[in-house]
Amino acid sequence: LKIIEDKRAPNPRRVRIFAAEKGLEPVYEQIDIMRNDHNSAAFLAMNPFAGVPIMKLDDDTVISETVAICRYMEAIQPEPALLGRDARDQAIVEMWNRRMELCFLFPVAQVFRHSHPAMREREVPQVPAWAEANRPRVAAVLKHINDALAAQPFIAGPDFTIADITALVAADFMRLARLERPEDLGHFARWYEEVSARPSAAA
Protein backbone atom coordinates (compact mmCIF):
# COMPACT_ATOMS: atom_id res chain seq x y z
CA LEU A 1 0.00 0.00 0.00
CA LYS A 2 1.11 3.50 -0.77
CA ILE A 3 -0.38 6.60 0.81
CA ILE A 4 0.17 10.07 -0.66
CA GLU A 5 -0.47 12.70 1.97
CA ASP A 6 0.58 15.89 3.71
CA LYS A 7 1.49 14.85 7.23
CA ARG A 8 0.36 18.16 8.75
CA ALA A 9 -3.29 17.88 7.70
CA PRO A 10 -5.98 16.27 9.88
CA ASN A 11 -7.36 13.67 7.45
CA PRO A 12 -3.94 12.14 6.73
CA ARG A 13 -3.45 11.86 10.49
CA ARG A 14 -6.69 9.88 10.78
CA VAL A 15 -5.39 7.35 8.27
CA ARG A 16 -1.94 7.14 9.91
CA ILE A 17 -3.49 6.43 13.33
CA PHE A 18 -5.84 3.86 11.80
CA ALA A 19 -2.96 2.07 10.04
CA ALA A 20 -0.82 2.16 13.20
CA GLU A 21 -3.61 0.57 15.27
CA LYS A 22 -3.81 -2.18 12.64
CA GLY A 23 -0.05 -2.71 12.58
CA LEU A 24 -0.05 -1.87 8.87
CA GLU A 25 2.95 -0.09 7.41
CA PRO A 26 2.03 1.63 4.15
CA VAL A 27 4.67 3.55 2.24
CA TYR A 28 3.99 7.25 2.85
CA GLU A 29 4.82 9.87 0.23
CA GLN A 30 4.57 13.55 1.13
CA ILE A 31 3.16 16.39 -0.94
CA ASP A 32 2.94 20.02 0.20
CA ILE A 33 -0.64 21.27 0.24
CA MET A 34 0.46 24.75 1.35
CA ARG A 35 2.36 24.87 -1.95
CA ASN A 36 -0.86 23.69 -3.63
CA ASP A 37 0.58 20.34 -4.78
CA HIS A 38 -2.90 18.77 -4.45
CA ASN A 39 -4.10 20.97 -7.29
CA SER A 40 -1.28 19.97 -9.64
CA ALA A 41 -2.26 18.19 -12.85
CA ALA A 42 -0.45 15.05 -11.66
CA PHE A 43 -2.40 14.94 -8.41
CA LEU A 44 -5.76 15.82 -9.98
CA ALA A 45 -5.27 12.96 -12.44
CA MET A 46 -5.26 10.66 -9.39
CA ASN A 47 -7.96 12.50 -7.42
CA PRO A 48 -10.03 15.10 -9.32
CA PHE A 49 -11.55 16.10 -5.95
CA ALA A 50 -8.07 17.21 -4.81
CA GLY A 51 -8.19 15.89 -1.23
CA VAL A 52 -5.43 14.19 0.75
CA PRO A 53 -4.71 11.50 1.66
CA ILE A 54 -5.06 9.12 -1.25
CA MET A 55 -4.14 5.43 -1.31
CA LYS A 56 -2.66 3.63 -4.28
CA LEU A 57 -3.26 -0.11 -4.59
CA ASP A 58 -0.88 -2.53 -6.30
CA ASP A 59 -3.10 -2.50 -9.41
CA ASP A 60 -2.80 1.34 -9.47
CA THR A 61 -6.40 1.88 -8.34
CA VAL A 62 -6.51 5.17 -6.43
CA ILE A 63 -8.78 5.45 -3.38
CA SER A 64 -9.45 8.89 -1.95
CA GLU A 65 -11.54 9.81 1.10
CA THR A 66 -10.21 9.00 4.54
CA VAL A 67 -12.88 6.52 5.58
CA ALA A 68 -12.77 4.70 2.25
CA ILE A 69 -9.04 4.15 2.83
CA CYS A 70 -9.70 2.99 6.40
CA ARG A 71 -12.44 0.62 5.21
CA TYR A 72 -10.00 -1.01 2.80
CA MET A 73 -7.47 -1.45 5.60
CA GLU A 74 -10.16 -3.00 7.82
CA ALA A 75 -10.97 -5.48 5.05
CA ILE A 76 -7.37 -6.60 4.49
CA GLN A 77 -6.46 -6.54 8.20
CA PRO A 78 -9.61 -7.20 10.27
CA GLU A 79 -7.88 -7.17 13.68
CA PRO A 80 -8.24 -5.20 15.81
CA ALA A 81 -11.72 -4.33 14.51
CA LEU A 82 -12.01 -0.54 14.31
CA LEU A 83 -15.28 -0.42 12.36
CA GLY A 84 -17.35 -2.77 14.53
CA ARG A 85 -17.90 -6.53 14.35
CA ASP A 86 -21.53 -7.54 13.75
CA ALA A 87 -24.31 -5.63 11.96
CA ARG A 88 -25.45 -3.77 15.08
CA ASP A 89 -21.92 -2.83 16.18
CA GLN A 90 -20.95 -1.68 12.71
CA ALA A 91 -24.01 0.57 12.60
CA ILE A 92 -23.22 2.02 16.03
CA VAL A 93 -19.59 2.71 15.07
CA GLU A 94 -20.63 4.25 11.75
CA MET A 95 -23.17 6.43 13.58
CA TRP A 96 -20.63 7.71 16.07
CA ASN A 97 -17.90 8.21 13.51
CA ARG A 98 -20.26 10.28 11.38
CA ARG A 99 -21.34 12.33 14.36
CA MET A 100 -17.65 12.98 15.08
CA GLU A 101 -17.04 13.96 11.46
CA LEU A 102 -20.12 16.05 10.78
CA CYS A 103 -20.63 17.61 14.20
CA PHE A 104 -17.04 17.87 15.49
CA LEU A 105 -14.21 17.66 12.92
CA PHE A 106 -16.20 19.49 10.27
CA PRO A 107 -17.17 22.56 12.35
CA VAL A 108 -13.63 22.78 13.77
CA ALA A 109 -12.30 22.76 10.20
CA GLN A 110 -14.79 25.46 9.20
CA VAL A 111 -13.63 27.71 12.05
CA PHE A 112 -10.02 27.17 10.96
CA ARG A 113 -10.65 27.68 7.27
CA HIS A 114 -12.86 30.72 7.64
CA SER A 115 -11.05 32.58 10.41
CA HIS A 116 -7.34 31.72 10.30
CA PRO A 117 -5.12 34.29 8.56
CA ALA A 118 -3.05 31.48 6.99
CA MET A 119 -6.16 30.32 5.10
CA ARG A 120 -7.06 33.71 3.63
CA GLU A 121 -5.66 32.89 0.21
CA ARG A 122 -6.56 29.19 0.31
CA GLU A 123 -10.21 29.27 1.39
CA VAL A 124 -11.74 31.66 -1.13
CA PRO A 125 -13.98 33.32 -0.18
CA GLN A 126 -13.22 33.23 3.52
CA VAL A 127 -16.57 33.83 5.27
CA PRO A 128 -15.88 35.01 8.85
CA ALA A 129 -19.59 34.84 9.78
CA TRP A 130 -19.55 31.14 8.88
CA ALA A 131 -16.56 30.57 11.18
CA GLU A 132 -18.50 32.29 13.96
CA ALA A 133 -21.61 30.18 13.27
CA ASN A 134 -19.53 27.05 13.86
CA ARG A 135 -18.03 28.01 17.24
CA PRO A 136 -21.17 27.19 19.27
CA ARG A 137 -21.51 23.89 17.38
CA VAL A 138 -18.10 22.79 18.60
CA ALA A 139 -19.05 23.73 22.16
CA ALA A 140 -22.32 21.77 21.83
CA VAL A 141 -20.73 18.61 20.48
CA LEU A 142 -18.10 18.60 23.22
CA LYS A 143 -20.93 18.42 25.77
CA HIS A 144 -22.63 15.59 23.89
CA ILE A 145 -19.36 13.66 23.77
CA ASN A 146 -18.75 14.30 27.45
CA ASP A 147 -22.24 12.95 28.24
CA ALA A 148 -21.64 9.83 26.16
CA LEU A 149 -18.26 9.22 27.78
CA ALA A 150 -19.86 9.32 31.23
CA ALA A 151 -21.45 5.97 30.37
CA GLN A 152 -18.81 4.25 28.23
CA PRO A 153 -15.00 4.20 27.95
CA PHE A 154 -14.80 5.10 24.26
CA ILE A 155 -16.87 7.26 21.91
CA ALA A 156 -18.81 4.38 20.35
CA GLY A 157 -18.93 2.05 23.37
CA PRO A 158 -16.61 -0.45 25.09
CA ASP A 159 -13.93 -0.57 22.36
CA PHE A 160 -11.54 1.88 20.72
CA THR A 161 -12.81 2.52 17.17
CA ILE A 162 -12.49 4.85 14.21
CA ALA A 163 -14.85 7.23 16.05
CA ASP A 164 -12.16 7.79 18.68
CA ILE A 165 -9.61 8.48 15.96
CA THR A 166 -11.83 11.08 14.30
CA ALA A 167 -12.61 12.72 17.64
CA LEU A 168 -8.95 12.78 18.73
CA VAL A 169 -7.89 14.41 15.47
CA ALA A 170 -10.72 16.94 15.79
CA ALA A 171 -9.78 17.69 19.41
CA ASP A 172 -6.15 18.35 18.46
CA PHE A 173 -7.20 20.37 15.41
CA MET A 174 -9.02 22.74 17.80
CA ARG A 175 -5.67 24.25 18.77
CA LEU A 176 -4.89 25.25 15.19
CA ALA A 177 -8.42 26.66 14.89
CA ARG A 178 -7.76 28.60 18.13
CA LEU A 179 -10.71 26.98 19.87
CA GLU A 180 -10.48 26.37 23.60
CA ARG A 181 -11.82 23.33 25.37
CA PRO A 182 -14.05 24.16 28.35
CA GLU A 183 -12.51 22.90 31.60
CA ASP A 184 -15.65 21.33 33.05
CA LEU A 185 -15.70 18.33 30.71
CA GLY A 186 -14.21 15.69 33.00
CA HIS A 187 -15.17 12.62 31.02
CA PHE A 188 -13.92 14.15 27.80
CA ALA A 189 -10.61 15.03 29.52
CA ARG A 190 -10.24 11.46 30.86
CA TRP A 191 -10.88 10.03 27.40
CA TYR A 192 -8.58 12.54 25.69
CA GLU A 193 -5.70 11.65 27.99
CA GLU A 194 -6.17 7.93 27.36
CA VAL A 195 -6.41 8.03 23.57
CA SER A 196 -3.56 10.55 23.33
CA ALA A 197 -1.34 8.15 25.26
CA ARG A 198 -1.79 5.31 22.76
CA PRO A 199 1.31 4.81 20.60
CA SER A 200 -0.85 5.31 17.47
CA ALA A 201 -1.55 8.94 18.44
CA ALA A 202 2.06 9.78 17.54
CA ALA A 203 1.89 8.00 14.17
Next chain:
Amino acid sequence: LKIIEDKRAPNPRRVRIFAAEKGLEPVYEQIDIMRNDHNSAAFLAMNPFAGVPIMKLDDDTVISETVAICRYMEAIQPEPALLGRDARDQAIVEMWNRRMELCFLFPVAQVFRHSHPAMREREVPQVPAWAEANRPRVAAVLKHINDALAAQPFIAGPDFTIADITALVAADFMRLARLERPEDLGHFARWYEEVSARPSAAA
Protein backbone atom coordinates in the same frame (compact mmCIF):
# COMPACT_ATOMS: atom_id res chain seq x y z
CA LEU B 1 -37.29 -2.38 11.68
CA LYS B 2 -38.82 0.95 12.47
CA ILE B 3 -37.73 4.22 10.89
CA ILE B 4 -38.70 7.57 12.37
CA GLU B 5 -38.41 10.29 9.74
CA ASP B 6 -39.85 13.33 8.01
CA LYS B 7 -40.62 12.18 4.49
CA ARG B 8 -39.92 15.61 2.98
CA ALA B 9 -36.27 15.80 4.02
CA PRO B 10 -33.39 14.55 1.85
CA ASN B 11 -31.69 12.13 4.27
CA PRO B 12 -34.91 10.19 4.97
CA ARG B 13 -35.34 9.85 1.22
CA ARG B 14 -31.87 8.31 0.92
CA VAL B 15 -32.84 5.61 3.43
CA ARG B 16 -36.23 4.96 1.78
CA ILE B 17 -34.62 4.48 -1.63
CA PHE B 18 -31.96 2.22 -0.12
CA ALA B 19 -34.59 0.08 1.64
CA ALA B 20 -36.72 -0.10 -1.52
CA GLU B 21 -33.75 -1.30 -3.58
CA LYS B 22 -33.22 -4.02 -0.96
CA GLY B 23 -36.88 -5.00 -0.91
CA LEU B 24 -36.97 -4.20 2.80
CA GLU B 25 -40.18 -2.81 4.27
CA PRO B 26 -39.48 -1.02 7.52
CA VAL B 27 -42.35 0.56 9.45
CA TYR B 28 -42.15 4.32 8.85
CA GLU B 29 -43.28 6.80 11.47
CA GLN B 30 -43.50 10.49 10.58
CA ILE B 31 -42.47 13.48 12.66
CA ASP B 32 -42.72 17.11 11.53
CA ILE B 33 -39.34 18.80 11.50
CA MET B 34 -40.87 22.12 10.39
CA ARG B 35 -42.77 22.00 13.71
CA ASN B 36 -39.41 21.22 15.36
CA ASP B 37 -40.41 17.71 16.53
CA HIS B 38 -36.78 16.59 16.18
CA ASN B 39 -35.85 18.91 19.02
CA SER B 40 -38.52 17.56 21.39
CA ALA B 41 -37.32 15.91 24.59
CA ALA B 42 -38.72 12.57 23.39
CA PHE B 43 -36.76 12.70 20.13
CA LEU B 44 -33.55 14.00 21.69
CA ALA B 45 -33.68 11.09 24.14
CA MET B 46 -33.40 8.82 21.09
CA ASN B 47 -30.94 11.00 19.16
CA PRO B 48 -29.22 13.83 21.05
CA PHE B 49 -27.84 15.02 17.70
CA ALA B 50 -31.44 15.69 16.54
CA GLY B 51 -31.16 14.42 12.96
CA VAL B 52 -33.67 12.38 10.97
CA PRO B 53 -34.05 9.63 10.07
CA ILE B 54 -33.40 7.30 12.98
CA MET B 55 -33.85 3.53 13.01
CA LYS B 56 -35.10 1.54 15.98
CA LEU B 57 -34.03 -2.09 16.26
CA ASP B 58 -36.08 -4.80 17.98
CA ASP B 59 -33.88 -4.50 21.09
CA ASP B 60 -34.65 -0.72 21.15
CA THR B 61 -31.16 0.26 20.01
CA VAL B 62 -31.47 3.54 18.13
CA ILE B 63 -29.25 4.11 15.09
CA SER B 64 -29.00 7.62 13.65
CA GLU B 65 -27.05 8.81 10.62
CA THR B 66 -28.27 7.85 7.17
CA VAL B 67 -25.31 5.73 6.12
CA ALA B 68 -25.19 3.89 9.45
CA ILE B 69 -28.82 2.89 8.86
CA CYS B 70 -28.01 1.82 5.29
CA ARG B 71 -25.01 -0.18 6.46
CA TYR B 72 -27.22 -2.11 8.88
CA MET B 73 -29.68 -2.85 6.07
CA GLU B 74 -26.81 -4.04 3.85
CA ALA B 75 -25.69 -6.43 6.60
CA ILE B 76 -29.12 -7.98 7.17
CA GLN B 77 -30.02 -8.02 3.46
CA PRO B 78 -26.82 -8.28 1.39
CA GLU B 79 -28.55 -8.46 -2.02
CA PRO B 80 -28.46 -6.45 -4.14
CA ALA B 81 -25.10 -5.16 -2.85
CA LEU B 82 -25.29 -1.36 -2.63
CA LEU B 83 -22.06 -0.82 -0.68
CA GLY B 84 -19.73 -2.89 -2.85
CA ARG B 85 -18.70 -6.55 -2.67
CA ASP B 86 -14.96 -7.10 -2.08
CA ALA B 87 -12.45 -4.86 -0.29
CA ARG B 88 -11.57 -2.88 -3.40
CA ASP B 89 -15.17 -2.36 -4.49
CA GLN B 90 -16.28 -1.36 -1.03
CA ALA B 91 -13.53 1.25 -0.90
CA ILE B 92 -14.48 2.60 -4.33
CA VAL B 93 -18.17 2.84 -3.37
CA GLU B 94 -17.34 4.49 -0.06
CA MET B 95 -15.09 6.98 -1.88
CA TRP B 96 -17.78 7.95 -4.36
CA ASN B 97 -20.54 8.08 -1.79
CA ARG B 98 -18.47 10.42 0.34
CA ARG B 99 -17.66 12.59 -2.63
CA MET B 100 -21.39 12.78 -3.36
CA GLU B 101 -22.13 13.66 0.26
CA LEU B 102 -19.35 16.11 0.96
CA CYS B 103 -19.01 17.73 -2.48
CA PHE B 104 -22.63 17.55 -3.75
CA LEU B 105 -25.40 16.97 -1.20
CA PHE B 106 -23.67 19.03 1.45
CA PRO B 107 -23.09 22.21 -0.62
CA VAL B 108 -26.64 21.99 -2.03
CA ALA B 109 -27.95 21.78 1.53
CA GLN B 110 -25.83 24.78 2.54
CA VAL B 111 -27.26 26.87 -0.31
CA PHE B 112 -30.78 25.87 0.78
CA ARG B 113 -30.21 26.46 4.49
CA HIS B 114 -28.39 29.75 4.12
CA SER B 115 -30.44 31.37 1.34
CA HIS B 116 -34.01 30.04 1.47
CA PRO B 117 -36.53 32.30 3.22
CA ALA B 118 -38.24 29.24 4.76
CA MET B 119 -35.02 28.49 6.66
CA ARG B 120 -34.57 31.97 8.14
CA GLU B 121 -35.82 30.96 11.55
CA ARG B 122 -34.46 27.41 11.44
CA GLU B 123 -30.87 27.97 10.37
CA VAL B 124 -29.66 30.51 12.89
CA PRO B 125 -27.64 32.44 11.96
CA GLN B 126 -28.37 32.27 8.25
CA VAL B 127 -25.13 33.29 6.49
CA PRO B 128 -25.96 34.39 2.93
CA ALA B 129 -22.26 34.69 2.00
CA TRP B 130 -21.84 31.01 2.89
CA ALA B 131 -24.72 30.07 0.58
CA GLU B 132 -23.00 32.03 -2.18
CA ALA B 133 -19.66 30.33 -1.50
CA ASN B 134 -21.32 26.97 -2.10
CA ARG B 135 -22.92 27.73 -5.48
CA PRO B 136 -19.70 27.33 -7.51
CA ARG B 137 -18.95 24.10 -5.61
CA VAL B 138 -22.18 22.59 -6.85
CA ALA B 139 -21.37 23.64 -10.41
CA ALA B 140 -17.89 22.12 -10.09
CA VAL B 141 -19.06 18.77 -8.74
CA LEU B 142 -21.66 18.43 -11.50
CA LYS B 143 -18.83 18.63 -14.03
CA HIS B 144 -16.79 16.04 -12.15
CA ILE B 145 -19.79 13.70 -12.04
CA ASN B 146 -20.47 14.27 -15.72
CA ASP B 147 -16.84 13.38 -16.51
CA ALA B 148 -17.03 10.19 -14.45
CA LEU B 149 -20.32 9.18 -16.08
CA ALA B 150 -18.74 9.49 -19.52
CA ALA B 151 -16.74 6.35 -18.69
CA GLN B 152 -19.14 4.31 -16.54
CA PRO B 153 -22.91 3.77 -16.26
CA PHE B 154 -23.22 4.63 -12.57
CA ILE B 155 -21.45 7.03 -10.21
CA ALA B 156 -19.16 4.40 -8.66
CA GLY B 157 -18.76 2.11 -11.68
CA PRO B 158 -20.73 -0.64 -13.41
CA ASP B 159 -23.37 -1.12 -10.68
CA PHE B 160 -26.06 1.00 -9.05
CA THR B 161 -24.87 1.79 -5.49
CA ILE B 162 -25.49 4.05 -2.52
CA ALA B 163 -23.44 6.72 -4.34
CA ASP B 164 -26.19 6.94 -6.98
CA ILE B 165 -28.81 7.30 -4.26
CA THR B 166 -26.93 10.15 -2.59
CA ALA B 167 -26.36 11.89 -5.93
CA LEU B 168 -30.01 11.49 -7.02
CA VAL B 169 -31.26 12.96 -3.76
CA ALA B 170 -28.78 15.83 -4.07
CA ALA B 171 -29.80 16.46 -7.68
CA ASP B 172 -33.49 16.67 -6.73
CA PHE B 173 -32.70 18.79 -3.68
CA MET B 174 -31.19 21.37 -6.06
CA ARG B 175 -34.72 22.46 -7.03
CA LEU B 176 -35.61 23.32 -3.45
CA ALA B 177 -32.29 25.18 -3.15
CA ARG B 178 -33.19 27.02 -6.37
CA LEU B 179 -30.06 25.79 -8.11
CA GLU B 180 -30.22 25.18 -11.85
CA ARG B 181 -28.49 22.34 -13.63
CA PRO B 182 -26.38 23.45 -16.62
CA GLU B 183 -27.74 22.01 -19.85
CA ASP B 184 -24.44 20.85 -21.31
CA LEU B 185 -24.01 17.89 -18.98
CA GLY B 186 -25.15 15.10 -21.27
CA HIS B 187 -23.80 12.16 -19.30
CA PHE B 188 -25.26 13.51 -16.10
CA ALA B 189 -28.64 13.97 -17.81
CA ARG B 190 -28.57 10.39 -19.15
CA TRP B 191 -27.74 9.03 -15.69
CA TYR B 192 -30.34 11.23 -13.98
CA GLU B 193 -33.09 9.99 -16.28
CA GLU B 194 -32.13 6.36 -15.67
CA VAL B 195 -31.91 6.47 -11.89
CA SER B 196 -35.05 8.62 -11.62
CA ALA B 197 -36.96 5.94 -13.58
CA ARG B 198 -36.15 3.19 -11.08
CA PRO B 199 -39.17 2.31 -8.90
CA SER B 200 -37.10 3.04 -5.78
CA ALA B 201 -36.86 6.72 -6.74
CA ALA B 202 -40.52 7.12 -5.83
CA ALA B 203 -40.15 5.37 -2.47
